[in-house]
Amino acid sequence: MAPTMAVSSADPFDLTDFVINKGNGVKGLSDLGIKSLPSQYIQPQEALINIIPQQSIPVIDMSNWETDPKVAESVCEAAQQFGFFQLVNHGVPLEVLDGVKDATHRFFGLPAEEKRKYSKELSSTNSVRFGTSFSPDAEKALEWKDYLSLFYVSEEEAFALWPNACRDEVLEYMKRSQILCRKLMSALMENLNVKEIDETKESLLMGSKRINLNYYPRCPNPNLTVGVGRHSDVSSLTFLLQDEIGGLYVRVNEGKGEEDGWVHVPPIEGSLVINVGDALQILSNGRYRSVEHCVIASGSKNRISIPIFVNPKPSDVIGPLPELIAAGEKPKYKDILYSDYVKHFFRKAHDGKKTVAFAEISS
Numbered sequence: 098m099a100p101t102m103a104v105s106s107a108d109p110f111d112l113t114d115f116v117i118n119k120g121n122g123v124k125g126l127s128d129l130g131i132k133s134l135p136s137q138y139i140q141p142q143e144a145l146i147n148i149i150p151q152q153s154i155p156v157i158d159m160s161n162w163e164t165d166p167k168v169a170e171s172v173c174e175a176a177q178q179f180g181f182f183q184l185v186n187h188g189v190p191l192e193v194l195d196g197v198k199d200a201t202h203r204f205f206g207l208p209a210e211e212k213r214k215y216s217k218e219l220s221s222t223n224s225v226r227f228g229t230s231f232s233p234d235a236e237k238a239l240e241w242k243d244y245l246s247l248f249y250v251s252e253e254e255a256f257a258l259w260p261n262a263c264r265d266e267v268l269e270y271m272k273r274s275q276i277l278c279r280k281l282m283s284a285l286m287e288n289l290n291v292k293e294i295d296e297t298k299e300s301l302l303m304g305s306k307r308i309n310l311n312y313y314p315r316c317p318n319p320n321l322t323v324g325v326g327r328h329s330d331v332s333s334l335t336f337l338l339q340d341e342i343g344g345l346y347v348r349v350n351e352g353k354g355e356e357d358g359w360v361h362v363p364p365i366e367g368s369l370v371i372n373v374g375d376a377l378q379i380l381s382n383g384r385y386r387s388v389e390h391c392v393i394a395s396g397s398k399n400r401i402s403i404p405i406f407v408n409p410k411p412s413d414v415i416g417p418l419p420e421l422i423a424a425g426e427k428p429k430y431k432d433i434l435y436s437d438y439v440k441h442f443f444r445k446a447h448d449g450k451k452t453v454a455f456a457e458i459s460s
């Protein structure tokens with residue numbers, strides 16, 4: 098059978114079996130050289146986006162973080178206005194970023210049978226999961242993405258369970274981004290008049306971490322599908338490393354009276370994209386905004402991205418911080434168990450910002 102014929106409607110090729118069960122992923126489909134998008138990936142019209150070319154999200158240079166308070170102010174401003182910004186001169190060395198990107202290519206370059214060992218069905222642990230799309234059982238149309246998701250429990254566990262092909266570089270990247278994470282969280286809290294990150298707040302803001310290695314192979318018709326559908330992250334903050342291909346779009350101007358649409362986040366070598374997630378929106382009682390974003394795959398190149406999701410601990414109860422309520426703010430969100438929130442997110446297809454309704458106090 099010629100590879101280009103593999104997914105024509107006339108033949109018995111079982112796409113779900115090939116992509117999901119056999120662990121070939123969309124990378125396997127793309128590697129077959131298919132010339133048109135299989136119908137399972139065709140997204141409904143409303144999933145496709147209106148792109149605004151002139152606007153962008155802020156780019157913040159952190160060189161003078163220690164000496165110039167305006168840098169921290171720009172971070173807080175961006176987290177309030179856009180929920181998204183890019184950082185340059187953030188202190189995480191370029192070699193570390195390049196190392197984790199190389200490691201990501203190495204992992205996805207493994208044979209399907211190797212990667213499949215980390216699938217939901219075969220993985221010996223819930224902390225390591227290789228998969229494709231987002232939530233294939235719940236989705237009407239699949240997403241053009243494969244991923245490896247690693248929940249960080251401890252260095253020992255990572256040594257024992259994470260794939261050799263990427264483990265060391267991923268751990269190094271997580272370790273080296275920690276100082277940056279602390280700096281940003283302290284500034285964001287100070288701006289809310291939360292003076293100290295004590296043990297409880299440390300847990301709520303950064304008590305657990307998950308890192309995803311995302312692979313978006315070249316797509317035969319990128320305009321009919323999505324790499325990742327529109328969603329907001331459930332994290333407190335996300336630190337996203339993207340390669341030079343591009344394709345991440347962020348929603349701007351929602352409800353602001355200006356043209357509602359999506360702007361591209363252009364790759365900048367050595368930069369990190371930071372975004373506010375739902376947990377920080379809830380903790381800050383809506384002052385910091387988790388904003389919808391999505392990914393369009395490339396028609397000519399394979400793209401990777403590597404988000405670190407910095408989260409509350411699964412066992413934490415999240416709700417508006419007591420300092421904000423004590424200062425007279427009316428709570429917009431109820432207290433909820435973070436793991437319930439995350440489960441709710443993973444059980445449905447991507448659906449924009451609807452996850453947050455799970456925590457809203459209805460007025």
Ligand SMILES: CC(C)(COP(=O)(O)OP(=O)(O)OC[C@H]1O[C@@H](n2cnc3c(N)ncnc32)[C@H](O)[C@@H]1OP(=O)(O)O)[C@@H](O)C(=O)NCCC(=O)NCCSC(=O)/C=C/c1ccc(O)cc1
Nearest residue numbers: 223231246305307325330331332406408411436439440443
């Ligand atoms: C509550 C969790 C998520 C589930 O634990 P569990 O109850 O032991 O159950 P499972 O591990 O079997 O997973 C429950 C469901 O979530 C799904 N899931 C479990 N991790 C995953 C997984 N990384 N990927 C995609 N399905 C998953 C999983 O497939 C399963 O679906 P289902 O069997 O249909 O109910 C637990 O892992 C937990 O508390 N984790 C710590 C907190 C945590 O990971 N927070 C997530 C921050 S991650 C984040 O912001 C992600 C954003 C994101 C944005 C866009 C994306 O495309 C992908 C990710």
Ligand SMILES: O=C(O)CCC(=O)C(=O)O
Nearest residue numbers: 311325339345392402404
């Ligand atoms: O690939 C990207 O640029 C973004 C991915 C993303 O939004 C996610 O994994 O949550």
Ligand SMILES: [Fe+2]
Nearest residue numbers: 328329330390
């Ligand atoms: Fe995201």
